[in-house]
Amino acid sequence: MKKSISRLFLVGAISSLALVSCNNDDDNKGNGNTNPSGFVANPADFKGELKSGDKITLDATKTYYLTGKIQVNDGAVLTIPAGTKIIANGGTSSFIAVAQGGQIYSNGTAEKPVVFTSEKGTPGSWGGVVLCGKAPINKAKTATAEVSELTYGGDVATDNSGSITYTRIEFAGAIYNSEKEFNGLSLFGVGSGTKIEYVQLYAGSDDGVEFFGGTVNTKYIVSNENEDDQFDWTEGWVGINEYWYGKEGRNKGNRGIEADNNSSNHTLTPISNPSIKNATLIGLGATYTGEGENQAMKLRVGTKGKFENFVLANWAKGIDIEHDATLAWIPNDLFLKNVQFVNVTTEATGKTSAGLAxxxxxxxxxxxxxGAGAGVDVPTWAKGWTRGL
Known part of the structure; x- marks a missing residue:
């Protein structure tokens, strides 16, 4: 009997010790986080680098003030749950960048989107979100991203940089210099294993979203009131896409789509060749006299593309195709099927590399x-989690 009691006390003591140990461990990790590098997500001063082995989940009940660069390095994971709000105002010093091998999971819901924004509420208030993957590009085997100095490109077409869904990225596009400017979302060599769906790029000072090569696919993308192009691609991007809604605003922004292959060599492979189905692009009206060309789609420097079910509304020009390499793809590798022009002065023009019409x-x-689901009107899928429509 005494022996049994002794064993009972011993077991209890061990259990108590284990419980204390677990509690201390939980305190160190914080809500299941692991941070071998020592990274701490401080809501009042959110910046720093997540290194290999770091797995950080933000707290949706808190507001995070992005005061500098957040960089998610190879082997690290940043998770941003539904309803989280991140506020940045630090210009080019405030941005979120995911390096090759790192991952971001910014997954909101229609009722509780993840929101990246700024207190100023003006375009160019901060950098934006940058993903750098290992998928093919045509600039070189690998290259350095122009706004984060991270490496991108490679030969892993199915590379996975994480998932961004039901997420708004607002007032981004901070300017480094005349040659370098952030977009709302910059996708450098991002692979098809990455999920980009139900994402809005709102009121940035440059492009809404730009694809620099890669194989990433997208669905349900809203890009509106950005001050340059709503959608842009270059360097051999070959993604599959459905349901894009782009709309100019703030009396700025000259194109719905600007599409390139490679400006230095128009025939470099892999050749940009996305497919986009079900899209609406709305301009500021045929009489708009702001900076740049007033056109829905600019296709140039050798890009291919398969487009279907497009509504182009309120533009001086609907489609503009330039350069010999681009013209050579018509109609087999560059074609727009089912295009509807609404209040468009000139449907389409073409120009050779020598400038001949x-x-x-x-x-x-x-x-x-x-188009994107409701013609010129806001599609049902874009309602409730977006702004400015």
Whole structure:
């Protein structure tokens, strides 16, 4: 009997010790986080580098003030749960960048989107979100991202940089200099294993989203009131996309889409060749006299593309195709099927590399369609979690 009691006390003592140990360990980790590098997500001063082995989940009940660069390095994971708000105002010093091998999970819901914004509420208040993956590009085998100095590119087409869903990125686009400017979302060599769906890019000072090569696919993207292009690609991007809604605003922004292959060598491979189905691009009206060309789609320097069910509304020009390498893809590798023009002065123009005008009527076929889902109106899928529409 005494022996049994002794054993009972011994077991109890060990259990108590284990409980204390676990509690201390939980305090060190914080809500299940692991931070072998010592990184701490301080809501009042959110900045720093997550290193290999760091797995950090933010607290949706807190507001995080982005005071500098957050960099998610190879082997690290940053998770941003539904309803989290991150406020930045630090210009080019405030941005979130995911390096090759790092991952970000910014997954909101329609009722509780993740929001990246600024207190100033003005375009260019902060950098934006930058993902650098290992998927192919045509600039070189690998290259250095222009706004984060991180390496991108490679040969892993299915590379996975994480997931961004039901997320708003507002007032980004801080300017480094005349040659370097952040976008709302910059995707450098990002692979098809990455999920980009239900994302809004709102009121940035440059492009809404830009693809620098890679194989990443997207669905349900809203890009509105950004001061340059709403959608942009270059360096051999080959993603598959559905449901894009782009709208100019703030009396700025000259194009819905600006599409390139490679400006230095128009025939470099892999050649930009995205497919985009169900899209609406709305301009500021045919009489808009702001900076830049007033056109829905600029296709140039050798890009290919397959487009279907497009509504182009309120533009001086609908489609502009430039350079010999681009023109050569018409109609087999560059074609717009089911395009509807609404209040567009000139449907399409073409120009050779020498600047000579050419007919590009074989590059598209007209037909009424619903574009992103509701013609020129805001589609149902974009309601409730977006702003400015």
């Amino acid at each position: 050419v007919d590009v009527s074989k590059a598209y076929a007209k037909a009424n369609n619903n």
